[in-house]
Amino acid sequence: MSRPQPVNRATISAQLRALGVRRGGVLEVHTSFRALRPIAGGPEALIDALLDALGPEGTLVMPTMTDGQGLFDPQTTPTLDMGITAERFWRRAGVTRSTHPGGSFAAFGPRAAAICAPQPLEPVHGPDSPPGRVVALDGQVLLLGVGHDADTVVHVAEVMADVPYSTAHPTVALVDGLARTVPISEPDHCCAGFAKLDGPLRARGAQREGPVGHGHARLADARAIVDEARALLDVDPLVFLCPPSADCADCAAARASTRRFS
């Protein structure tokens, strides 16, 4: 069997427009490049296609989180598990990267400075954070070859809903000018339960799906994601955690935790 033909930048840009990426809008993207390839020109061509679809008035946003084990420098610290596309994106000339020591994001476009402005250390992904600002700016969330388990906007909804769980991550941060390891809390868990958003988002026609490259993409308004997540959390504040029978260590730790952000 022959290998699939590489998809080029122009085709990907057309796929993104067909999916419903808004020209001139704010777009937060989570990507598994492996799920999309082969792409002629690799991750750089994918980034160019995203910028083509957004146009010069649009703003592209990607997560660039780090392990928090060393002092974070937005100019040099590599991402952790964010994928090759985000890693290439933040290193581009003119891209702004936010300064949170564990939960940074990168952005390019007219809204980049606003999205990457300084934020409180915690909650990491609250309303006053890059994904929270994507919600406030009525942006879209694009999931390329990944599901909502990779969708940081759902954490914004968890913070807004004041979920009864959180996990502290030891993170090196500057406190009064000195590097210290401090616990930074967020409502964290394995996040597999975020896949429960597919059903309600599809049911209300709020999620467009289709091919991008050789992969499957989901596109939804950030506000719709927050609305549907909060509706599920209103019914059951633990809805996104794996059931105890699933034997998930991350979700068991979240169930045993108590801290809230309010």
Ligand SMILES: [Zn+2]
């Ligand atoms: Zn779990």
